[in-house]
Amino acid sequence: MSSGGxxxxxxxxxxxxxxxxxxVHVWISLPIFFMYLTTLLANTSVLLTIKKEESLHQPMYLLISMLLLMDLVQSSAALPKILLLFWFKLQxxxxxxCLVQMFFIHSFAVMASxxxxxxxxxxxxxxxxxxRYSTMLTNPFIAKIGVLVVTRGTLLIFPLPLLVKRLPFCRSHVIAHTYCEHMxxxxxxCADIRVNVVYGLIVALLVVGVDIMGIAVSYVMIAIAVFKLPSREARHKAWNTCISHICVILMSYVLPLFSAVTQRFGGHTASSTQIILSIQYLIIPPMFNPIIYGIKxxxxxKNVLKLYCPQKSRFQ
Structure with missing residues (x-):
């Protein structure tokens, strides 16, 4: 162990x-463990289904598979280590x-956004x-979006571990957290961390601010178009194609935003509350996203059922 100075x-x-x-770490770990198992099973099931079924090799499903893959990597970057910490005190x-874990957690959060x-x-x-859908959103165009997703997440987050690496840690090496969260x-x-704080806020504004604004503008225009549809059935069908994405967006942004705000400005919020919130956003969206898409x-x-019950699906 290094000395204090x-x-x-x-x-x-x-x-x-x-x-x-x-x-009570062991008791807290039990729901986390079962939720992580559910996350692994649900995400891999949907990903395998989309990969195996050629009829699902369409833009919407390819984007869903991207989102689930980002969720899976992000949660797997933290949760196995958290469980080892809770079960065996492998601290x-x-x-x-720590820097690698930090990069994967934060970069894949940006990619998912x-x-x-x-x-x-x-x-x-x-x-x-x-x-214009079939001519605009072609599979090659989706591949370009995939490259953009990875590039954006990598370029925005790569400076974070570098900014941490330059800091001297002479006071303490004890992180009051379950994983290597940047702040x-x-x-x-034992140095001025204003650059870290400012850059973290800039990334949050560039990602969350820009993405939420883009999503909001898209759905305002969708709402206007839907209300102009002639029949109630057509309006219901149009909204039904969006409801899954709306649920996913709400889960994906509310918890991380609340966690980020309490982490930086929640001086009167118990640290245990902040940490539990940060764990929740690593596991709740990745667990529920494939379930939402599977149900809606x-x-x-149909194809997930075919994956696990081929005999039953053959007679449907």
């Missing part, structure tokens, strides 16, 4: 979990491992410009 950049950190609730994480914006554009074209680590530094999208539902 050493820079810990080449050493390791200690994750303590949820401060004040150490005695140590190397400095390099970007996919959400692309999905809103997909619904806008499908409802507002249906005759939780930066706050340990008949093509996915």
């Amino acid at each position: 050493d820079n810990l950049s080449s050493s390791y950190f200690i994750l303590i979990g949820i401060p004040g609730l150490e005695d 140590e994480i190397s400095f390099e491992g 970007t996919v959400g914006l692309a999905m809103a554009f997909d619904r806008y074209v499908a409802i507002c410009q249906p005759l 939780a680590v930066a706050k340990l530094a 999208t008949k093509e996915i539902q």
Whole structure:
């Protein structure tokens, strides 16, 4: 272990979990474990279904598969380590491992947000410009969106671990958190972290602000187009194609926004509450997203059943 005055950049950190609730870590871990198992099963099932079924190789389903893949990677970057911490008190994480975990958690969150914006554009074209849908949203165009998604997430988040790496950690190496969240680590530094704070806020505004605005504009235009439809049945059908995405968007933004605000400005909010919120946004959207799409999208539902019950689906 490094001495109190050493820079810990080449050493390791200690994750303590949820401060004040150490005695009930095992009990807290049980719902997390079962929710993570559900996340793995649900996401892999839908991803395998979309990959296997050629009829689902369409823009909307390819975007869904991108979102589920981003969710799966993001949750898997943190939850296995959290469970090992809660079960076996494996608290140590190397400095390099901490930076890698930080990058994957935050970059894939940005990627998932970007996919959400692309999905809103997909619904806008499908409802507002249906005759142009097949020519605008081709599979090569979706591939370009995929490249943009990965590039945006990588370029925006890559500076975060570099900004942390430059900091001296001479006071403490104990992270009052369950994983290497950027601000939780930066706050340990015995140096000015204003650059980290400002850059984190800039990224949040560029991602959440731009994406929410784009999604909101898309759905305002969708709403105008839907209200102009002649029949109630047509309006219901149009909204039904959007409801899954709206539910996913609400879950994907509300928890992270609340967690980010309390992390930076919630001086009077208990640290245990902040940490529990941050764990929830790593597991609740990834768990429910494939379930929502499986329930609301008949093509996915039918083909997932076919994946697990081929004999039954043959007679339907």
